[in-house]
Amino acid sequence: MIRNPVKKEFRGRRNYTLLKTGLVLFLCSTTLISLMVGRFDVPPYDVINAIFSGFIPSPDLSPTVRSVIVDVRLPRVIAVILVGAALSVAGAAFQGLFRNPLVSPDILGVSAGAGFGAALALLLTENIFITQTFAFLFGIIAVGLAYMISRVYRVSTTLTLVLAGIVVAALFQALTSLVKYVADPLNKLPAIVFWLMGSFNHISNSDLMVAGPLLLGGMFILYLVRWRINVLSMGEEDARALGVDIRQQKAIIIISATLISAAAVSICGIVGWIGLVIPHVGRILVGPDHKLLIPIAALVGATYLLIVDTVARTVTVTEIPIGIITALVGAPVFAYLLRKTQTGWK
């Protein structure tokens, strides 16, 4: 009686390990290809030499190639991988927490807030560091505001929080429009518009030093609570009856996802659709269990965004803003997935 299900469980686990290994290998090869291609191509052997040149000296490697790989392409590729993975994980966690397939990590207004912060900073200064800080802080402020508005109502349900998030997002979008309206149309306005469309163009190692730990930390916390998200996704009342401290768990998930989104927006602008679409792809692959879904969403999200970013910077002479491609690809894919996975949501 007992042996049979355990065996089945084991078979499931082995398939899962196989899938995970496959995705890791795919991500690694995509990374290598992404490092090779660009304005001038670098052969794979030199790419690997350049990456390890800090540890193993390789005298026959030209300093230009080394600089292109280590200072330009590598930080960008790492940032893309981290942002793609973290946004997907945050999206999967939010869709479980809010029990809704249409939820993305910026449902509580983080992107709108961060967008306004960046636009304001670009209007006032030209300093990239101030822009990033403003984006990050206003992203956090927007979610805090949404939380405070939802607390005004005596019944603070998840739905009130989502509605408050929509209100706050609308408010900050209007403020962003105001900033654009008063911005100098010759130099300030284009900068704001490009920033809002999202790009990994100007990622440096120092950006990674700040945003990297936030993205990794947020993902790590969501990874730790991944089974609890299952329990929360049964509904708040059920979860409370099952002994979950709802307020605490909700706070942990919302804070982690908000840190992820704010950090992502602050280094690469608004890259939409990842956090919405990738969790659905993950559910097709491994089912609704967040214990399996969170790692898979991270791998798929990282690979997908890396492919998109590589395309964005290589197909044309000037770079295409990545937010445009993720939306162009994401919207139809999402429509297709919703049709295909109707059994996934009731």
Place this chain on the structure above:
Amino acid sequence: MTNPLIISDLSFRYHAKDETTIFSGINLSLAKGEIFCLIGPNGTGKSTLIKCIAGLLTAESGSVHIDGEELKTLSPARSARIVGYVPQSHTPSFPFPVRDVVVMGRSPHLGPLSSPSDSDMMIAEESMKTVGVSHLADRPCTDISGGEYQLVLIARALTQQPRILLLDEPTSHLDLGNQMKILRTIRKLSEQGLSILMATHFPDHAFLISGQVGMMMNKGLSRTGSAESIINEGIMREAYDAEVCIMTIPGDNGRKICIPMLSAGDNQEYAHTIMN
């Protein structure tokens, strides 16, 4: 030894400023292995009372002691290790396999960062066997019938290994066979020492499992006692404004049944035909 569940002078209203109390002055005590049926018209607060005991709602005044400890002072995890709650059936939003739903009952026993282990899985398998849903283990919980899902939720509550089981109308929306399956399960669990409190709309279910009965009406638990003493024509008329006829079934240890009537006249007539 103290009773697993002691409720004293409990009252509840949804908002402190509201005039209307849902109920007040509820006193109730449940011994080990005892079954208590809450009956009463719609909107008298049966579900609310159950939610107060489960810790889902906070009572305005009075106290709930579970296992000798004041409910308010216990963490959600502590109280969920003593009280298992089976909600009114609702559709789950994710197609988790039944096994995964049942093992969620282990969450009060696990730290916030841990996932169920193989031994937790074993406990879940055991509860599925007790309730009789082992054959559904791999089916998505969105694919099974309402009655089966209700049984799955009972199995999930058992996986918490509680001392008190609360059931909110466990038999509503179910066909006769599934109703009896659930009542049989409830009786079996009480024989194993679980104290059970359930809300029900069927007076006959109280007769069937012959436990204690409480009638909720007039914003309180107005009467408690054995099923035979509570469910009679007078009290049912007062509570539901409906005519019933209580009869004793020949054989079956003199179990009574409650037959609804359309009017008082029917009642006399029907009793008359039965007598002859």
